[in-house]
Amino acid sequence: MAEQPAFDLRQFLAQLPSLPGVYRMIGADDALLYVGKARDLKKRVSSYFNKGPHSPRIALMIEKIERVEITVTGSEAEALLLENNLIKTGAPRYNILFRDDKSYPYLKISGHAFPRIAYYRGAVDRRSHYFGPFPSAWAVKESIQVLQKVFRLRTCEDSVFANRSRPCLLYQIERCSGPCVGAISKEDYAADVSAALRFLGGSQGEVLGEIEARMHAAAEALRFEEAAVLRDRMSALGKVMHQQAMETGGDTDADIVAAVARGGRLCVNLAMVRGGRHLGDKAFFPAGGQLAAPQAQGGAGEQAASGEQGASSEQGASGEQGPPAEDLLAEALEAFVVQHYDGVFVPPVLIVNGPKPDPAVLELLQQRAGRQVAWVRQPQGHRRRWLELAIQNAELALARSLAEEGSQKARTRALAQLLGLDDGSDLAGLRIECFDISHTMGEATQASCVVYQDHAMRPAEYRRFNIEGIEPGDDYAAMRQALSRRYAALAREGPDSPEAPEGFEAPASPDTPGAAESQEAPAARKASVTRGKAARLPDVVLIDGGKGQVEVARQVFDELGLDTGVLVGVAKGEGRRVGLETLVFADGREAVVPGRESAALMLVAQVRDEAHRFAITGMRARRAKARQASRLDEIEGVGPKRRQRLLARFGGLRGIMAASVDDLASVEGVSRSLAEEIYRRLH
Structure with a gap:
């Protein structure tokens, strides 16, 4: 195999075009070190090899570059898309990479005749109503509890709902109105569902007023028990509205993105507001942990420097020599929004604690959203309070992470000393x-x-x-x-x-x-x-x-x-x-x-x-899968199709065991004699 000719950096830089595109820094053994996009490839790539100040991370990367590859694109926005794809597939060592599964949970209100509220992940459809995405499963479940207390909507599976003969415990503790046993009419349940939808959509005040009017009407008609129930709903709803620190009384959909850096580490905090309600927040840390560890740390510094992305990457962290930390935070914010909003709902308003975005970034966000997206840098009024809270939460998350990291390192060293493995390094490689x-x-x-x-x-x-x-x-x-x-x-x-x-x-x-x-x-x-x-x-x-x-x-x-x-x-x-x-x-x-x-x-x-x-x-x-399959597979006449229909109809083996012979016979493909055999074998 012929040897590859030596890379001539000076000749390569001289031949670079002044066009938008993506550049890739390649190290030894064809290792991908860094991917970046540029409006002008010639200026951007050449800046890495000038004598200007570079952060320790970038300086370390430059020392390892053996060649540079470029791809010319039609526009800067197209270059940004290609850069994002290359970062996700190649995971270059010196790019900011926010690892996230992109599978955010939703609150779902189904399209059933008696709709249920449920925690949901996955693709959405038009038959049901979806609210979110929420930053965490906890936030969804908390919202479901609110809807149960105030509107008493059901949460049971449709298969369970269709086979109830008596109300469940949730009905007894007044967290469900019992539509499965006819404890509430279809019209009244639909009214509760409508109120819940409007509540989630931001019309909390309107819903509260309606409940109050119904309470007074019931009291005037001497229906005091009904009035007491409505009074309790008003009280629960009022408490929820009072607890919402970011409540605006409107139907605002916005994301608040705040980035902070400390101790060589970076944290980006995302707070979500949907329908004027604060759904919670989530802290993100770039892969690799530290942003720019001093080179004196040797191998540990190299490991800490990994996981960084973005355009214009010559910045250092707070307290380091070189360009100001604001440039680093701006780079991190742009990297976050490009990666986070890939396939995720883009709200009409983004409130950030950074500078004006790169036009290509804003253009990309608007393409993904299919509408205009406002990038708010200097918010006023309640939006300013939102941003202050997001920054505070980012600082708290970063401080907690740094403390936990220090404690974990101390534990690693203690174990290494106990086992005679402490060689004086930072022990990052101890496996x-x-x-x-x-x-x-x-x-x-x-x-x-x-x-x-x-x-x-x-x-x-x-x-x-x-x-x-x-x-x-x-x-x-x-x-x-x-x-x-x-x-x-x-x-x-x-x-x-x-x-x-x-x-x-x-x-x-x-x-x-x-x-x-x-x-x-x-x-x-x-x-x-x-x-x-x-x-x-x-x-x-x-x-x-x-x-x-x-x-x-x-x-x-x-x-x-x-x-x-x-x-x-x-x-x-x-x-x-x-x-x-x-x-x-x-x-x-x-x-x-x-x-x-x-x-x-x-x-x-x-x-x-x-x-x-x-x-x-x-x-x-494994046990549940084996038990579920084997119990049905042992029954003659129950093949894969019938088993699948039975499981889908009753929601699992427990549901099948609780079903009567008539219920089993109502499943497509299950005769009366087979239903009797299934019932006999399972009991």
């Missing part, structure tokens, strides 16, 4: 994997593996293992199978293989002098703390269990030729009390009882509890 087994009396056995690295849990690297072919309830066999499946490929590659994972270290040969001396293992592994993120043997493998589980793990590692010094068991203390756990080692070291106040034990407990949570949730899902 812990933890295993746990979960089952219900041997049914649906599942093992979990969770990962801790860079001072945080890494959910994207979690794994579950469905355990098969063992005696039900045999936790030792389950652990053996999980460890073998996790590390067999790593052992096969070996350190001398051309495909060996980066940082893989083979265990010492039994013939090597001192190999049998277990106390040398921690010292020999110190250098592995800063190893790369490629697949490798972790620095610590936690086993949720005592000597028996650790012995099984030791046998597996011996069979695979892996270092048993990384194995650490977490044995329950006396009476299984938290804080009395004992750390058990597989290489002959004495067991350690860290103690209740040990920061190391806090980290061990955090990782172990996460492994337990991940295992038990997976086990329950």
Whole structure:
């Protein structure tokens, strides 16, 4: 294969066109370092290689550039779209990247004859009414509680609603008007739904006035019980309106976006106002955590600098030399709105604590919204108060994040010191994997593996293992199978293989002098703390269990030729009390009882509890799926189509079990005789 000609920077810059487009900074091994857009490619790319001041992050990136690639576009707005796509697909190391699943929850009022209110995620349709998006599931559920208290709308599934013979508990505690059993007429229920829709749309005062008028009319007609119910609704609605700090009495839809920087970190807080009601807020932190760590930190600074995006990226964080922090915040705000509003509802008003936006950004937002979007930088009146609250919340979230990060780093160092792995670095590369087994009396056995690295849990690297072919309830066999499946490929590659994972270290040969001396293992592994993120043997493998589980793990590692010094068991203390756990080692070291106040034990407990949570949730899902499918599959005459119809009709196996023979026979494809057989087999 012919060698690629050396990149001539001077010639490349001289030939750059003065046109809009996207540029890509490429490093060693074709690693994508940075993606940016420009109105004038020649000026923008050349500015990186001038002697002007650069933030530590950008200076570090420039040192690693080996070549630059460009793509010319028809306009700056088109370049912005391409830049956003390249950032999402390539995840360049030095771009601001706000990781978000874009799946925001809505409050849904269905198109049923007796509509229900529900928490909803997914695509919207025209048959139902949707309000939101909300910044969190908690905000949706809080709104549902308000509607239950004030308007008493139902929340049950349609399949449950159609098969009720008596009212549920919500009716008893006056959170539902009982339309399932005819406790309210269709007309009166429709009136409550209409009032709820207007309340969500911002007409709270109008709804309150109507309820008050109905209360007085009922009192004058001597219907005092009805008047008392309406009075209680007025009181509940009044409390809700009083609690809304951002209430305007109008139908304003707006997002308030505030960015703050402190301690080299950046936080963007998004507050949502829909129909004049504050739905809550959500804090976002760019991937990579820190914005511009000093270069003196070495590898830690490089890691902290990752995850940054935006146009005009030569700015430093607050308190650093170089261009003012306002430029950095402006870059972050533009990066956030471009990434956040990709496929998400764009409100007509954006209130921000930054400068005038790039025209291309505003044009892109308006294209996505299909209408004009107001970018308000200096709000007045109640909008100014909204922005002040958003900035305050961003500062609080950032302070909390910095405090938690410092505490987590202290826990990591405490554990590294306890295990003899502290090499003086910031320990960002210390990798812990933890295993746990979960089952219900041997049914649906599942093992979990969770990962801790860079001072945080890494959910994207979690794994579950469905355990098969063992005696039900045999936790030792389950652990053996999980460890073998996790590390067999790593052992096969070996350190001398051309495909060996980066940082893989083979265990010492039994013939090597001192190999049998277990106390040398921690010292020999110190250098592995800063190893790369490629697949490798972790620095610590936690086993949720005592000597028996650790012995099984030791046998597996011996069979695979892996270092048993990384194995650490977490044995329950006396009476299984938290804080009395004992750390058990597989290489002959004495067991350690860290103690209740040990920061190391806090980290061990955090990782172990996460492994337990991940295992038990997976086990329950697997068990429910197996039970739901198997009970029906065992019935002759119930195939996949009939099973699907039954589950859809009654909402699950419990609903089918609660149904009568007549109800079962009413399902398409289910005869009377088959319905009787289903009922008999399930009971």
